[in-house]
Amino acid sequence: MSKVAIVYHSGFGHTDRLARDVAQGVADAGGLPDLLRIEPQQSDFGEFFDRIADADAIIFGSPTYMGTVSAPMKAFMDASARPYFVKAWKDKLGAAFTVSGSPSGDKLNTLTSLAIFAAQHGMLWIGTGQAPGNNDDHSAATDAENRLGSFIGAMAQAANESPDVTPGSGDRASARALGGRVAVAAARWRRGESEALRAPALIG
Secondary structure, three states, rough: OOEEEEOOOOOOOHHHHHHHHHHHHHHHHEEEEEEEEEEOOOOOOOHHHHHHHHOOOEEEEEEEEEEEEEEHHHHHHHOOHHHHHHOOOOOOEEEEEEEEEOOOHHHHHHHHHHHHHHHHOOOOOOOOOOOOOOOOOOOOOOOOOOOOOOOOOOEEEEOOOOOOOOOOHHHHHHHHOOOOHHHHHHHHHHHHHHHHHHHOOOOO
């Protein structure tokens, strides 16, 4: 069974709701999700790094604040120098999701920042694998998966309402789909690694 760590910060509960949808997608695909929520002002990430060490994949989640990741997520990223210097996350799979109050909200910059962060750690990136779910200018289609048309990671929009009612069903389904895709990819990656270890070494 593949293990997927979901590392995220949530300021008002909307990212937390998506993180739980991502975890549901991982579980539905046969993986083992491990939710790691970053708390405000958190500076010690030792337990996070220990739990991530056993994971096949890491899915990062952050609200988009002022066009980029939140301060608590950035604190986690900066603290990851510890695993960075020993290449502890090299060849783990990576993915990300984000949410903001408007359809754009510069969410792409947040996902790009997280993808670059993963690349610096030597990780392998997993995108949504979905076509845009809403190409109809005359319909809101809030129940469509990937309605915001993101390829690099899952995007969601949360209005100024309780996380009990927003993000909508389409965005939540997108989060579950991302979790499922990463879990399947991680299982395939783990199986391939096991087969490679069993295969006789080639002498050329």
